[in-house]
Amino acid sequence: MAMLRFAVFRFFTMLATLLVVSVLIFIIINLPPGDYLSNQINELRATGQSSGVAKAEFLRQEYALDRPLWQQYLIWMGFAPGPHGFSGLIQGEFGWSFEFDRPVAELVGGALWLTVLVNLAAIMFVYMVALPLGVLAAARAKTWVDYTSAFLGYIGLATPNFLLALILFYYGNRYLDLPIGGLMDPRFEGEPMSFEKMKSVLIHLIIPTFVIGTSGAAAMMQRLRANLLDELGKPYVETARAKGMSETRMLVKYPLRVAFNPFVADIGTLLPAMVSGSVLVSVVLGLQTIGPVLLTALKSQDLFLSAFVLMFVALLTLIGTLISDLLLALLDPRIRFGGRSS
Incomplete structure (x- = not known):
């Protein structure tokens, strides 16, 4: 029984630690100024490609990147509804890779x-x-x-x-x-x-x-x-x-x-x-x-x-x-x- 209690305690401690780590990861990733879409928008505006800017702005709204950082985190984790309802990590939705233009799950599944x-x-x-x-x-x-x-x-x-x-x-x-x-x-x-x-x-x-x-x-x-x-x-x-x-x-x-x-x-x-x-x-x-x-x-x-x-x-x-x-x-x-x- 002591071993079982210890295992259960360590399991819930692991979940709590993972939650804290997820916050730190999200904050650290967002520390550098800008993101993929913001950088792309700046480049498109500099070259006068208005249609590309509209698409990038649409993607920012589609993936809630136009919202405050704390809301972005809650939506990414699946704790709060986003543009498509509750669809975050805990729901099995890993997001979209803008670099490869593919869902993250599809991109890393085999890897x-x-x-x-x-x-x-x-x-x-x-x-x-x-x-x-x-x-x-x-x-x-x-x-x-x-x-x-x-x-x-x-x-x-x-x-x-x-x-x-x-x-x-x-x-x-x-x-x-x-x-x-x-x-x-x-x-x-x-x-x-x-x-x-x-x-x-x-x-x-x-x-x-x-x-x-x-x-x-x-x-x-x-x-x-x-x-x-x-x-x-x-x-x-x-x-x-x-x-x-x-x-x-x-x-x-x-x-x-x-x-x-x-x-x-x-x-x-x-x-x-x-x-x-x-x-x-x-x-x-x-x-x-x-x-x-x-x-x-x-x-x-x-x-x-x-x-x-x-x-x-x-x-x-x-x-x-x-x-x-x-x-x-x-x-x-x-x-x-x-x-x-x-």
């Missing part, structure tokens, strides 16, 4: 699941590489195993992602016949999911997963090694050894569980950090994720598109934080729900 897929694959790569190497480096400290893993970690941290992408872009295609660019063969774009399409996606995921996950895996490996070495030097470890407990069982049962806590907590920030950090890699590798879309939307001040993408990243952050909090509560019995034991 969203590809973004999540790429970054989930990268996170799996991070944990699958960092955890065994970090534990092995700590357990075999000051040996060739430790020095080799440290050397690999430093290379991973020092190599820029875009440079690694360019290197693998060339050599992966030349020597391993890996596909160049994109997340699937062009013939599968717009087609329903099938075994052949999924196979194409998985093959195309190899290079992006390695590129995006390398620096994260290197950093996590170094932190896990340091935390585990710190735990292995504590008195309770010597006590367990003195009682005859095997090294492997002692390592897994006590110090590893404690040292692993920060990496469970990292789930809340790892996914959105990879989404935002993979924008340049997505451009270099030609990935159909939301990174390049967000970059274009921010440059052109495309209000609804950029606001939705930022809300999506914020949602990923909060969902990741919720998952990490629940896993921490299960992993570490010292954690008290609500700050007190039940």
Whole structure:
């Protein structure tokens, strides 16, 4: 029951936080003077294109951009009726992209699941590489195993992602016949999911997963090694050894569980950090994720598109934080729900 109460409390806290974040996103996006339509109107007036000005003014009224900022926010969220009644985010209406002249939902629909897929694959790569190497480096400290893993970690941290992408872009295609660019063969774009399409996606995921996950895996490996070495030097470890407990069982049962806590907590920030950090890699590798879309939307001040993408990243952050909090509560019995034991 305590776990259920904690989960419900964290869920509603997440919703409240998301509401506050939505306000901040909307305010920050509107901080620069003007917007896409205002800039377009100024350009059209400067060139004397009155018909284009009329169309842009119509769109401003159509999407309530001629109203005060607080009203625009309420209409965008769906808390207040706009020109078309209640049609905001909570009703599933994401707005219109003026830059691409398409509905936001249609524009980002495919990119969203590809973004999540790429970054989930990268996170799996991070944990699958960092955890065994970090534990092995700590357990075999000051040996060739430790020095080799440290050397690999430093290379991973020092190599820029875009440079690694360019290197693998060339050599992966030349020597391993890996596909160049994109997340699937062009013939599968717009087609329903099938075994052949999924196979194409998985093959195309190899290079992006390695590129995006390398620096994260290197950093996590170094932190896990340091935390585990710190735990292995504590008195309770010597006590367990003195009682005859095997090294492997002692390592897994006590110090590893404690040292692993920060990496469970990292789930809340790892996914959105990879989404935002993979924008340049997505451009270099030609990935159909939301990174390049967000970059274009921010440059052109495309209000609804950029606001939705930022809300999506914020949602990923909060969902990741919720998952990490629940896993921490299960992993570490010292954690008290609500700050007190039940």
